[in-house]
Amino acid sequence: MSNIPEILTQSSFSNSNLVQLLECEGEDKHLLYEAARTTRELYVGNKVYFRGLIEFSNICAKDCYYCGIRRSNDAVHRYNLTDNEILDAARFADQNQFGSVVLQSGENNSPAFAKRISSLVAEIKRISNHRLGITLSVGEQSEEVYRQWHEAGAHRYLLRIETTNPALYSKIHPQDSLHDFYHRLDCLHALRGMGYQTGTGVMIGLPFQTMGDLAADLLFFQQFGIDMVGMGPYLEHSQTPLYEFRNELLPLQKRFELSLKMISTLRLLMKDINIVAATALQAIDPLGREKGIKAGANIIMPNITPGIYRNDYLLYENKPCIDEEPSQCKGCLEARVALADGEIGFGEWGDSIHFKNRKNSQSDL
């Protein structure tokens, strides 16, 4: 007989409990989704918050083996939005009450880039009258640079650890100092120490990845005390080295379900954090993000990059919405969130409750 109903009543979970949850099927799977949904409603409510995603440049110094915009992919047409294009996208987010924007790009460690981000952050704050919350997702940087951006007004940072198994990390990245697992981990600690709401995540269904790895990823999020998690299925891209292992991957539908189970299991483990229903879910299933919300996520990142650039920010293939303009995305998402029984927190930052609780308990010390 299945012991999933019993595991679902526990208040703490071992790696083997988590593996059982990630492997459950049929009725058990629905029990898991339901438990996660109930937990979400109890601890963070049924509101879904938008983060308008601005993919402002696909120029990247790194060469991650899974990513379509890696430095060595010569087939990519490289772009870099102008400051005005970025600010226009932020205005769109503000006018449509998205509450927050995420600035994301390939990695660039030049002083000019650092300076540019600082002034863009300050300018977005100014033009939105401080209404827009700002998340950055521009990779590994020095502490000094992270501090400058925080002081300029960025208050959240997303840096996926990709996998918490160092051996697996080294299989999916080149072996050099630019792609060092422990450096990425240090960056996460630095961000957290500096007062950012800190977000991380992993790819699900990578070649060579085991269920035990994914369970360990979840326990890592908990031990680290992360505030936000964005994780989604790994999707192969034909112009990358990992494509060679495409026949060893779980079928797409299985990767999708495993991603939903990761969301639900994490919600049980970390009840008050923000969890993103990743866009990559929608690359597999047209209702992917809604299903992510039903499985316990509470954040959606609508793409508000100007339409003409979207075809060039292909981290993976079959990316959804690449032929749409931002205004089309909004209407579509509103209907979709309603379908998933959620309500959109228009004009609200929707900060991580975990972050607030963490801050309060620190000030109690």
Ligand code: SAH
């Ligand atoms: N350069 C920054 C931000 C852009 S990449 C960084 O790497 O942190 C954002 C995320 O896209 C990465 O963290 C990775 O998890 C995800 N990604 C890249 N290639 C992918 C693929 N083939 N399938 C699924 N997700 C992918």
Ligand code: SF4
């Ligand atoms: Fe660059 Fe990020 Fe892609 Fe790695 S995952 S190649 S750092 S854009």
